[in-house]
Amino acid sequence: MSKSWKYKPNQNVVAGVKKASSRGLALAAEHILGVAKKHVPIEEHTLEESGFTSVEGARRLRAAVSFDTPYAVRQHEDMHARHDAGRNAKYLENAFNSEQAAVKEIIAKELKGEL
Numbered sequence: 445m446s447k448s449w450k451y452k453p454n455q456n457v458v459a460g461v462k463k464a465s466s467r468g469l470a471l472a473a474e475h476i477l478g479v480a481k482k483h484v485p486i487e488e489h490t491l492e493e494s495g496f497t498s499v500e501g502a503r504r505l506r507a508a509v510s511f512d513t514p515y516a517v518r519q520h521e522d523m524h525a526r527h528d529a530g531r532n533a534k535y536l537e538n539a540f541n542s543e544q545a546a547v548k549e550i551i552a553k554e555l556k557g558e559l
Contacts, residue, residue: 446559447505452542453555457559460558460559461555461558461559463507463558464554464555464557464558464559465497465505465551465554465555466493466499466505467554468550468552468553468554468555469499469505469506469551470497470499470500470507470509471501471550471551471554472507472546472547472551473497473499473507473508473509474497474500475543475546475547475550476497476509476539476540476543476547477495477496477497477509477539478552479539479542479543480495480509480511480535480536480538480539480540483529483530483531483532483535484519484531484536485519485525485527485531485532485533485535486528486531486536490513491511491513491515491516491519494505494511494512494513494516495510495511495512496509496510496512497509497510506538509536509539509540511536519533519535520533520535520536520537521533521534
């Protein structure tokens with residue numbers, strides 16, 4: 445013999461968790477952008493100043509960190525280019541990889557605040 449039941453979550457809680465998740469993801473993306481900007485190659489700060497973040501998605505949240513200049517990809521990928529001290533290629537990829545623990549902590553803090 446078995447018994448079953450249906451659970452219907454409180455819609456206010458669900459909405460709050462979605463908002464907190466979106467806020468956490470936006471803050472995490474901004475954090476990665478900040479780290480990447482510290483390593484982006486600079487001449488006139490144009491590339492550095494072109495960085496931005498975005499968060500989208502109703503069912504599946506997604507965040508993006510981007511740099512919007514015609515040469516952003518070339519600067520990111522060219523491992524042979526010379527850069528000032530502390531500035532390097534792979535500035536965005538390295539920031540993404542090195543900040544995973546911080547990203548999780550930022551998102552968890554927002555969720556914890558909601559719950």
